[in-house]
Amino acid sequence: MGPEFAQFLSGMRKTMEQVVLPNLSDRFAQEQAGIVAATLGFLEQVHDKVFHYELLENDRYKLLLGQVLEVLGTDGLGDEVVVAMDAVRAHRAADPPGSEVHLRPYHDLRASNETMKEQLCELIRLQPRLPDRVRKAFDELLRPFFHDLQLRERSWVKPLGFDASGADLPEIDELLYSGGRLRLSDGS
Amino acid sequence: MSGYTPTQRLRSAPTPEWIAGIRARFPVERTVDEVLTRKLTHRGDPGEHRTDVAVLAERLLGYLHATTGQPDLAFGGLRRLTGGASKEQFTFDLRWRVDSEPTSRTLILRMDPSESIVETHRLREAQLLRAMHGVVPVPDVLWVEPTPDALGHPFLVAGFVEGTVQPEGGDKASGLGMYFPPPLRAALKDQFVEHLAAIHTVDWAAHDLSAFDRPAPGTTEGNAWSLGTWERIWHEDVLEDHPIVERAALWLREHLPVVERPVVVHGDYRSGNFMYTDDHRINAVLDWELAHLGDHHEDLAYTASDILGCPDEDGRTLVCGLLPRAEFLDRYQQLSGLPVDPERLFYFEVLIYYKMVVIAVATGRRVAHGRRTHLDAMMNLISGFGYVAVSVLQRLLDTGPDGARPPARAAG
Numbered sequence: 001m002g003p004e005f006a007q008f009l010s011g012m013r014k015t016m017e018q019v020v021l022p023n024l025s026d027r028f029a030q031e032q033a034g035i036v037a038a039t040l041g042f043l044e045q046v047h048d049k050v051f052h053y054e055l056l057e058n059d060r061y062k063l064l065l066g067q068v069l070e071v072l073g074t075d076g077l078g079d080e081v082v083v084a085m086d087a088v089r090a091h092r093a094a095d096p097p098g099s100e101v102h103l104r105p106y107h108d109l110r111a112s113n114e115t116m117k118e119q120l121c122e123l124i125r126l127q128p129r130l131p132d133r134v135r136k137a138f139d140e141l142l143r144p145f146f147h148d149l150q151l152r153e154r155s156w157v158k159p160l161g162f163d164a165s166g167a168d169l170p171e172i173d174e175l176l177y178s179g180g181r182l183r184l185s186d187g188s
Numbered sequence: 189m190s191g192y193t194p195t196q197r198l199r200s201a202p203t204p205e206w207i208a209g210i211r212a213r214f215p216v217e218r219t220v221d222e223v224l225t226r227k228l229t230h231r232g233d234p235g236e237h238r239t240d241v242a243v244l245a246e247r248l249l250g251y252l253h254a255t256t257g258q259p260d261l262a263f264g265g266l267r268r269l270t271g272g273a274s275k276e277q278f279t280f281d282l283r284w285r286v287d288s289e290p291t292s293r294t295l296i297l298r299m300d301p302s303e304s305i306v307e308t309h310r311l312r313e314a315q316l317l318r319a320m321h322g323v324v325p326v327p328d329v330l331w332v333e334p335t336p337d338a339l340g341h342p343f344l345v346a347g348f349v350e351g352t353v354q355p356e357g358g359d360k361a362s363g364l365g366m367y368f369p370p371p372l373r374a375a376l377k378d379q380f381v382e383h384l385a386a387i388h389t390v391d392w393a394a395h396d397l398s399a400f401d402r403p404a405p406g407t408t409e410g411n412a413w414s415l416g417t418w419e420r421i422w423h424e425d426v427l428e429d430h431p432i433v434e435r436a437a438l439w440l441r442e443h444l445p446v447v448e449r450p451v452v453v454h455g456d457y458r459s460g461n462f463m464y465t466d467d468h469r470i471n472a473v474l475d476w477e478l479a480h481l482g483d484h485h486e487d488l489a490y491t492a493s494d495i496l497g498c499p500d501e502d503g504r505t506l507v508c509g510l511l512p513r514a515e516f517l518d519r520y521q522q523l524s525g526l527p528v529d530p531e532r533l534f535y536f537e538v539l540i541y542y543k544m545v546v547i548a549v550a551t552g553r554r555v556a557h558g559r560r561t562h563l564d565a566m567m568n569l570i571s572g573f574g575y576v577a578v579s580v581l582q583r584l585l586d587t588g589p590d591g592a593r594p595p596a597r598a599a600g
Contacts, residue, residue: 027270035565042569111192114428118193121434128442143586146432150579160572164365 013040045159061116062097214420217401236559237302251338299343303560308477310342312399319395324383349472351463366459375468377511385523388451410447410482425554453482459508489536534589541581548574
């Protein structure tokens with residue numbers, strides 16, 4: 001298989017920066033061509049990590065939703081919460097923790113992640129229906145999850161150059177890998 | 189891309205039932221509902237957004253003939269402008285008669301793309317610009333068409349204002365985080381605050397703002413519409429759900445403050461949205477499309493947000509690159525006579541980061557996904573700004589009003 005993606009992207013960016021941009025006279029076209037070149041530069045840096053990023057998310061959402069089911073328990077929950085929890089259980093049956101989702105096509109992996117995101121959001125929307133004690137425990141689970149999530153996303157988009165604190169952020173490789181392997185949690 | 193879940197498929201190809209459901213779920217003003225519903229109704233239309241400038245020139249000329257009743261007017265030089273992320277902008281030259289007097293002017297055409305990073309109503313923008321004439325410097329509106337009938341998309345035509353948006357050497361396509369050298373900063377900062385105070389203290393009830401719903405003073409109505417608008421847009425546009433954003437929406441709903449005295453909220457008051465002359469006089473306040481009647485703290489929180497700031501030579505973050513936050517708020521209170529309540533300011537800090545996330549993460553990606561704008565590449569790129577805003581949102585919710593101020597700001 002070749003040329004590799006990195007070579008395609010690098011070639012396009014070089015052509016854009018060194019051939020196309022200097023020869024454009026229209027300011028609007030220059031501005032847009034610069035954005036295309038910046039986008040190619042971003043893709044060069046992340047294209048080989050897309051599948052592993054999704055795989056890590058798959059692992060983290062499964063872990064969190066399992067913990068959420070435990071915290072919510074079964075007592076004193078309204079119908080809407082019960083329905084939302086049943087949906088989580090049904091998805092966990094289809095793509096359980098430790099499944100071989102890494103052997104499936106990217107579309108299936110991403111679809112599983114999108115489903116879990118929607119399910120977590122639905123449970124967050126229903127938080128006001130939870131008993132205070134349960135809601136508080138749910139919030140405690142979300143706190144470290146949110147911290148890691150925003151850090152991962154910021155590191156992912158760091159090469160786009162919007163983050164003034166970007167230099168202080170870890171590289172996305174550091175967040176994805178440890179000892180040369182993807183940082184999956186125990187049991188996945 | 190997208191379409192991974194039934195909800196995502198409905199967002200990409202909304203059914204009438206789904207549209208009715210989302211309209212019922214979120215409280216918004218009626219003209220806001222009008223543009224958002226039109227967006228959803230046409231989302232499934234085939235074809236990507238494409239503007240042929242020659243065809244546009246022909247249709248615009250036809251419109252000008254019809255609206256002025258002057259078949260002998262002279263029209264030419266239609267060309268696209270750089271800058272701006274939400275509307276297609278063109279300038280053109282027009283020679284026609286006003287009250288029988290021959291007139292020659294360069295004008296600006298602001299036209300909606302098929303879907304915009306902010307879906308807004310041209311009549312609202314035109315009414316606000318007319319209401320602000322003589323209050324703060326604004327372009328004069330000549331014609332407005334809030335329907336797609338004439339040019340294929342809603343538009344307005346206004347006077348073209350000569351001036352500078354960004355200092356020499358600036359390279360911010362977005363206008364966010366703009367740096368002003370000290371002499372320029374000194375000349376502009378007082379005007380910048382004065383104009384905001386003037387906007388907030390204008391007697392808006394004396395003007396024709398028929399496209400705006402008027403929130404009752406002393407109720408949460410104005411803030412409920414503001415939040416309802418951004419929540420609705422999130423749920424209409426987002427390509428992937430996000431738990432931090434969902435958590436933020438819940439917090440905002442549960443802490444909705446009362447608007448004591450509704451004012452005109454500009455909605456996007458920052459560097460990049462005003463112009464100045466060579467002698468350093470602000471000669472135009474721009475981009476009124478997000479303006480509404482609401483709480484003055486909404487503008488204060490937005491304008492003073494660190495993400496729109498820029499550090500000075502000592503590393504202090506300046507509000508819009510112009511003046512320190514404390515000076516900005518003190519001067520504003522002196523000029524406007526309006527109170528600045530730290531608790532409300534915090535509420536609106538959360539709201540404005542939520543709004544930035546909706547725009548950059550949900551709508552920007554959505555319009556690029558559907559190839560619905562002339563700036564698809566830029567729309568994808570802007571999502572990077574959105575994830576910085578998500579991070580700030582998470583920090584605000586984590587620390588609460590007494591926590592440290594978020595250090596993040598935009599660099600792009």
